[in-house]
Amino acid sequence: MIKFTNVxxxxxxxxxxxxxxxxxxxxxxVPEGSMVGFLGANGAGKTTSLKIIMDFIRPTEGEVLFSNSxxxxxxxxxxxxxFLPERPYFYPTLSGLDFLKFMGKLSGLSLNQIxxxxxxxxxxxxxEFALNRELKTYSKGMxxxxxxxxxxxxxxxxxxxxxxxxxxxxxxxxxxxxxxIQVHKEGKTVFFSSHIIPDVEEICDRVIFLKEGxxxxxxSVNSLMQSGKTQDFYISAHVPPDFVPHIKPKESxxxxxxxxxxxxxxxxxxEFLSELITNQFNVVSVEMQKPxxxxxxxxxxxxx
Amino acid sequence: xxxxxxxxxxxxxxxxxxxxxxxINVFFVGLLLMVMTYVATEFTxxxxxxxxxxxxxxxxxxxxxxxxxxxxxxxxxxEIDSRxxxxxxxxxxxxxxxxxxxxxxxxxxxxxxxxxxxxxxxxVTYVLGxxxxxxxxxxxxxxxxxxxxxxxxxxLMSLLANNILSSLISVVILLLGHAVKETQGVGFVQNNPFVxxxxxxxxxxxxxxYKLNLKxxxxxxxxxxxxxxxxxxxxxxxxxxxxxxxxxxxxxxxxID
Numbered sequence: 001m002i003k004f005t006n007v008x009x010x011x012x013x014x015x016x017x018x019x020x021x022x023x024x025x026x027x028x029x030v031p032e033g034s035m036v037g038f039l040g041a042n043g044a045g046k047t048t049s050l051k052i053i054m055d056f057i058r059p060t061e062g063e064v065l066f067s068n069s070x071x072x073x074x075x076x077x078x079x080x081x082x083f084l085p086e087r088p089y090f091y092p093t094l095s096g097l098d099f100l101k102f103m104g105k106l107s108g109l110s111l112n113q114i115x116x117x118x119x120x121x122x123x124x125x126x127x128e129f130a131l132n133r134e135l136k137t138y139s140k141g142m143x144x145x146x147x148x149x150x151x152x153x154x155x156x157x158x159x160x161x162x163x164x165x166x167x168x169x170x171x172x173x174x175x176x177x178x179x180x181i182q183v184h185k186e187g188k189t190v191f192f193s194s195h196i197i198p199d200v201e202e203i204c205d206r207v208i209f210l211k212e213g214x215x216x217x218x219x220s221v222n223s224l225m226q227s228g229k230t231q232d233f234y235i236s237a238h239v240p241p242d243f244v245p246h247i248k249p250k251e252s253x254x255x256x257x258x259x260x261x262x263x264x265x266x267x268x269x270x271e272f273l274s275e276l277i278t279n280q281f282n283v284v285s286v287e288m289q290k291p292x293x294x295x296x297x298x299x300x301x302x303x304x
Numbered sequence: 305x306x307x308x309x310x311x312x313x314x315x316x317x318x319x320x321x322x323x324x325x326x327x328i329n330v331f332f333v334g335l336l337l338m339v340m341t342y343v344a345t346e347f348t349x350x351x352x353x354x355x356x357x358x359x360x361x362x363x364x365x366x367x368x369x370x371x372x373x374x375x376x377x378x379x380x381x382x383e384i385d386s387r388x389x390x391x392x393x394x395x396x397x398x399x400x401x402x403x404x405x406x407x408x409x410x411x412x413x414x415x416x417x418x419x420x421x422x423x424x425x426x427x428v429t430y431v432l433g434x435x436x437x438x439x440x441x442x443x444x445x446x447x448x449x450x451x452x453x454x455x456x457x458x459x460l461m462s463l464l465a466n467n468i469l470s471s472l473i474s475v476v477i478l479l480l481g482h483a484v485k486e487t488q489g490v491g492f493v494q495n496n497p498f499v500x501x502x503x504x505x506x507x508x509x510x511x512x513x514y515k516l517n518l519k520x521x522x523x524x525x526x527x528x529x530x531x532x533x534x535x536x537x538x539x540x541x542x543x544x545x546x547x548x549x550x551x552x553x554x555x556x557x558x559x560i561d
Contacts (some may be wrong), residue, residue, distance in 0.1 A: 051560075051561065053395050054390070054393075056393070056559070056560045056561070057559040057560065057561050058392065073398040074396075074398075075398065078394065078395060078396040079395075081394065083390070085390040087387070088387065088390070089386040089387050090388060090391065091320045091388060092317065092324035093320050094319070094320055094323075102312065102316045103391065103395065105312045106392060106395040106396070106397055107395050108396065154395075166382060270507055280495070
């Protein structure tokens, strides 16, 4: 749906300053119907990439291609895109409803269509009580929610979100994630940047990692998780505090009530278990280690 | 379709500016105008209506210059700094429609300002026994046109420099634009070919605001040749159109970062 091809962006603020490469020959695809997480530490180049996609800034090299299903020219394409910038700010003296009318009209919706969309989404986003209030009285979470409503109200085919969940409380994040999942199920492609990896792991089927302006991974979440699997096992058991096993575990973590969690390799798992059972220790659980996306990111790619 | 988008942006820009209490400025300037006119007429024999008109047109000019400067310099920079521009141009809106809509919205506010202050001036002048000549109406119209021209200079400068610098440069252009004609007639300039050439080049390139200033004529004349008025009008309009094209050209190519 979006093909980001060999894009380089070099910033140079003035003649005397050193050029700064924000993106270095980055290429990736956002396939139609996918939910893609765009990951990277602060300064990795995520927002710069999104600004290039949205034509706010031009690349030094490379190009962004949109599929024909989005449209043939820029105006047609942008009619099918819903974009929410990072920390969106709105016209402070406009009311929430005025803002939605403004955005809806710009996207070609009639007043009736706008009212229908507001009726549908305002209760879901829990902002119907504040629609007649000026936006300057909104909390950050409310602004994020009304911004999201404005992003999806014109039924775009692809939704591009820049850090949509940052700064929200856990309940606000959950609610917004639920809506993202809902619109994705309705057939929309979702592409969103985040530095909160568990959120991406929870809802995305595909991830793109950037590090210091370079692409480090572009593929499915499952493949990445498989690549990070170690086949090691966590064995939890109640053991005396002075217990020293004959087989040295890779890792051991102590918990209250003499509970200990050992990380052992698959070939030593049975032997380690036998030792515990022989000593008549209470084995609580045996589970295969499943590293989170965040652990894989930091261990294998990140250090960001 | 695009015309509709320009209208929408202009409408909401106007609405936002209106709610930002900018017209309180008009109220206080109007009040000041009334008080100063009253005080001045107490000390004037025979020509209170001229004093009222002089004060009124002066206040109108200052107020519209202030609006063009202070709102014009923030018109785009505030949108970019606060990222509100992203919400608009991420939609099917050409950049030129955005900039035209913003400028038209601000011109609308300027129109309300000029309309209200002129109305007050004309009422006070009439009550004090003055005649409302067509030249006064031309002077008011030209003040409006001058404020648009200045607004476009400020917006253009704000695309090229930071807010403080663009305000300063705009004020300098405004002052020079008013003084250039008289400066050209000074003996020192007439006798110095280098300075004369510099001023001629300046006069040719930068806006001659003096052409839109009829305030001096208004107090002592009731009419000016129509050719003069129309040539000034065409000059003001065509210079404004030229600046608008340059602004659109630059904004279309600008990295909005």
